[in-house]
Amino acid sequence: MVKAVVLGAAGGIGQPLSLLLKNNPLVTSLSLYDIVNTPGVAADLSHIATPAKVVGYLPPDDGLKKALAGAEVVVIPAGVPRKPGMTRDDLFKINAGIVRDLATGIATTAPKAFVLVISNPVNSTVPIVAEVFKKHGVFDPKRIFGVTTLDVVRASTFVSEIIGDLSLAPSVTVPVVGGHSGVTIVPLLSQSSHPLPSSISKEDHEALVKRIQFGGDEVVKAKDGAGSATLSMAYAGAEFAVKIIKALKGEKGIVAPTFVNLSADKSGGDALKKEIGKDLDYFSAPVELGPDGVVSIRSLGTLTDNEKELVKAAIPELETNIEKVRETQSKYLLVTLTLLYRAYPSLHRPSSR
Numbered sequence: 182m183v184k185a186v187v188l189g190a191a192g193g194i195g196q197p198l199s200l201l202l203k204n205n206p207l208v209t210s211l212s213l214y215d216i217v218n219t220p221g222v223a224a225d226l227s228h229i230a231t232p233a234k235v236v237g238y239l240p241p242d243d244g245l246k247k248a249l250a251g252a253e254v255v256v257i258p259a260g261v262p263r264k265p266g267m268t269r270d271d272l273f274k275i276n277a278g279i280v281r282d283l284a285t286g287i288a289t290t291a292p293k294a295f296v297l298v299i300s301n302p303v304n305s306t307v308p309i310v311a312e313v314f315k316k317h318g319v320f321d322p323k324r325i326f327g328v329t330t331l332d333v334v335r336a337s338t339f340v341s342e343i344i345g346d347l348s349l350a351p352s353v354t355v356p357v358v359g360g361h362s363g364v365t366i367v368p369l370l371s372q373s374s375h376p377l378p379s380s381i382s383k384e385d386h387e388a389l390v391k392r393i394q395f396g397g398d399e400v401v402k403a404k405d406g407a408g409s410a411t412l413s414m415a416y417a418g419a420e421f422a423v424k425i426i427k428a429l430k431g432e433k434g435i436v437a438p439t440f441v442n443l444s445a446d447k448s449g450g451d452a453l454k455k456e457i458g459k460d461l462d463y464f465s466a467p468v469e470l471g472p473d474g475v476v477s478i479r480s481l482g483t484l485t486d487n488e489k490e491l492v493k494a495a496i497p498e499l500e501t502n503i504e505k506v507r508e509t510q511s512k513y514l515l516v517t518l519t520l521l522y523r524a525y526p527s528l529h530r531p532s533s534r
């Protein structure tokens with residue numbers, strides 16, 4: 182029995198993702214939560230002849246709490262998508278608040294659930310979830326994941342296109358590490374299960390790396406104001422969620438790149454920090470998954486000089502994205518304290534004792 186929950190289930194990603202989860206026989210219960218439309222989406226999906234019982238919830242009557250009760254896997258695609266000209270970082274201001282509120286719901290109702298964060302910017306929203314869990318005393322770094330699978334999926338597709346045989350796409354695997362925005366996305370093409378043609382020029386190789394890093398922009402531009410990747414993201418999100426569910430059910434040897442807190446596996450995380458030459462708290466690396474979440478954080482393996490440069494270039498932006506959460510928290514605390522002092526000036530006075 183596996184209960185999966187989608188938070189933001191009525192959105193562009195949420196609906197097809199919920200369809201793919203409903204279509205998976207490993208899921209026996211599927212709760213859909215959003216601020217709009219979930220009763221309709223749930224009614225529609227509930228007619229599909231697969232095992233999962235689907236229920237839709239809205240905010241009134243403790244909807245979030247009811248959706249999350251007993252959840253094992255919670256996927257979060259709630260938030261605002263990117264519009265042309267917006268960076269993932271521009272989304273931070275809006276999505277940070279949405280993710281913080283949903284994380285509070287999970288921390289208080291389903292603190293043991295695996296949390297799969299899709300809402301962008303993933304490099305910052307994952308630390309936000311972690312901070313909320315820490316605040317509630319339920320932080321377990323083994324159970325919080327940033328979903329970077331779309332970068333992996335794009336790498337498989339684009340590499341098979343270059344090889345000239347799209348039928349290979351499902352079996353091409355390329356580790357993509359670092360983070361989940363622009364230059365923080367580092368495809369390790371030298372470790373592709375299917376090597377690139379040896380005739381590939383330096384320019385074409387660079388263009389391929391850029392296409393994987395900025396594949397999201399291709400979709401944002403083509404949708405011309407109607408949002409960002411939804412269908413490919415739903416596919417990628419479901420692929421990662423199913424890996425998590427299989428690991429939860431005891432399947433061994435499942436490894437996938439995902440953005441995690443490096444304390445999830447102390448020795449693996451410390452080794453990775455040495456490898457990248459930076460003491461970052463979060464990084465996307467190949468992670469072995471098990472019934473309790475992260476089993477081990479794997480090494481990046483042997484990198485080419487070019488890949489070493491890409492990792493180096495990723496670090497400053499990653500550091501800023503992660504640090505941003507701390508800064509926002511301090512500001513948030515300052516504003517809260519200021520408002521409190523304004524409302525209750527006596528709090529400000531030193532105690533007479």
Ligand SMILES: NC(=O)c1ccc[n+]([C@@H]2O[C@H](COP(=O)([O-])OP(=O)(O)OC[C@H]3O[C@@H](n4cnc5c(N)ncnc54)[C@H](O)[C@@H]3O)[C@@H](O)[C@H]2O)c1
Pocket residue numbers: 188189190191192193194195214215216217258259260261262263272276279282283298299300301302303328329331332361408409410411414
């Ligand atoms: N990780 C990735 O690779 C990746 C790829 C594409 C998009 N994204 C991100 O996924 C998010 C969703 O994108 P989309 O295209 O589905 O957007 P969308 O606007 O179509 O859907 C978002 C949904 O979230 C809901 N929502 C908003 N606030 C909520 C709240 N407080 N509680 C519950 N639900 C809430 C909205 O009602 C809407 O249904 C965006 O942040 C986007 O940037 C991530």
